[in-house]
Ligand code: GLA
């Protein structure tokens with residue numbers, strides 16, 4: 001080697017993304033102020049260009065009947081707005097907006113850049129995206145653009161400008177809707193223009209090729225580059241990609257899409273004072289919405305829980321809590337949900353009776369100040385012909401229409417909820433970069449569903465009735481971790497010294513910090529943390545992870561008679577083939593919790609993931625550890641199932657952090673029962689209680705300021721006592737005992753309660 005390569009470990013310590021931007025946290029104004037709402041926004045995507053004049057007139061009548069006060073317009077109208085390159089036809093759109101405005105319906109106006117017209121594909125075929133194996137995707141569907149395409153960038157910016165100049169001050173336009181669901185179909189493009197843009201992005205990040213070599217570890221498999229010009233996207237390759245290349249590619253692809261949105265936002269702001277949004281897709285894996293949120297004035301979300309999923313209501317809660325986090329704790333807008341069934345699943349279940357209103361109210365309970373659907377009128381043609389609409393093919397004589405009208409009527413009564421905050425004492429940390437790092441790594445475990453661990457812990461909190469915020473790993477001035485009593489750090493794969501510091505502060509201030517593996521496994525370049533995983537969290541937790549033990553699926557276990565004849569292998573156990581492992585509660589309080597949960601008491605179990613954990617005997621830094629109490633082992637692996645070789649090793653640990661605070665480590669993928677048991681114990685330490693105690697099965701409670709939401713997701717009527725205040729939906733007084741019908745909700749304003757509780 002001629003010149004020593006810069007060492008990857010000498011790179012500055014990884015920092016989680018910084019989110020503060022123009023729209024975040026403290027500087028964000030609530031949507032109802034920005035939009036001039038007196039009750040939650042209600043309506044949907046409106047595509048009048050698919051219909052004739054008579055239908056338009058009928059739409060206005062039906063919208064009035066359903067109490068619609070806002071529609072999203074023009075999302076897929078580019079071909080009508082610019083039928084030939086540079087030739088704009090905006091008059092029809094202005095007329096639609098005029099007529100909607102006259103009818104009292106506000107417009108969320110799209111920049112219409114989600115799907116370029118046929119002329120772009122025909123005249124500029126290089127604007128079409130390319131798949132990983134080099135195939136240009138064709139025209140005739142939607143979102144067929146390369147995010148690096150010069151012509152797409154130029155024409156989309158010009159269209160946004162033309163619309164902003166013409167309609168930026170129109171009184172009927174209350175909000176801008178940039179693009180649509182960025183990355184939904186085309187989250188990455190492998191064309192030559194993207195390869196070139198990737199190289200520029202890498203040059204900016206690393207400066208020169210030697211720093212890239214060091215960061216990517218290219219001495220492995222002879223991947224060393226001598227020029228940045230040799231570097232390309234992680235396209236189709238013979239076998240595994242370089243994980244650092246994949247991780248940077250994900251960051252780059254997110255950056256490319258985000259730069260499109262930001263470019264349009266800049267143009268809109270030059271010509272219009274209206275607030276700006278783009279519709280997110282929950283915890284969509286390809287786009288790091290913490291990075292996106294700062295450029296937006298209003299956070300909005302598209303969410304399609306499956307009515308055939310018994311945990312669909314958790315999906316509503318999870319997405320809502322995440323959107324509120326992205327909005328810096330402020331309300332947000334639901335931009336899309338299905339009025340009934342979608343058309344894109346294998347089985348497209350309709351919403352059950354009552355569910356449209358129930359889930360709409362659940363979204364409001366989690367911070368939404370607007371409920372819009374995809375779409376207003378069910379299409380007669382095209383790929384979404386069989387996706388439900390607020391006005392179904394059958395017309396008014398349909399259950400969907402009745403429920404649409406009922407939902408509009410209910411939302412109209414929720415003016416007192418607008419702008420009211422949700423207060424939570426529990427936070428779940430969510431980090432896209434870590435998810436990318438985990439899915440870029442080859443092993444140690446097959447990446448599961450997106451944010452699987454975070455979702456699982458959030459769900460356990462939700463099932464226990466505990467209000468929860470979702471927060472970024474990065475410092476956020478609007479949401480300091482020290483304000484929380486319980487902080488869950490679920491599979492944050494990248495080691496962040498800065499986050500570790502803030503968790504230490506929170507624990508010292510009295511919080512319970514629960515870290516769940518695999519956490520702190522790699523650095524920001526996907527390189528392994530050396531000396532024991534958990535990295536900079538080790539001082540706080542007092543433990544380190546010395547090995548991983550993924551529990552894989554059953555291998556070769558199906559031939560049950562083989563042991564009759566297989567003399568050599570019949571005495572060989574293969575515990576790693578088991579998908580579960582047993583745990584034993586060592587701590588008396590945890591055993592007590594289990595005893596309270598049933599008779600016989602449930603046992604503790606984990607599946608999918610387990611780790612070998614050692615308690616750190618000698619503190620790394622005697623000064624900082626002075627006065628800290630020793631680590632307590634809360635549970636051990638008991639040798640049952642796949643964890644046989646871990647028998648006796650710590651599975652859950654706890655280290656007191658001074659005062660009432662403590663740091664817990666969970667070295668396994670606990671199942672629902674075990675998570676619930678541990679949370680009961682941790683919540684007792686944290687003095688965290690459910691929003692409303694002792695609710696019957698199926699009933700969720702959430703509070704926004706003085707308004708209590710009781711949401712009965714169950715199929716049985718449920719009785720709740722102690723409910724006092726005014727039922728906002730019926731206007732009647734609640735004086736204690738209420739009965740909730742199956743899939744119904746109660747929204748109660750309690751003026752006797754201080755607003756801040
Ligand atoms: C997405 C899109 C909409 C529509 C719906 C259908 O959310 O934004 O245009 O295609 O899916 O569910």
Ligand code: ZN
Nearest residue numbers: 146189191194
């Ligand atoms: Zn491209």
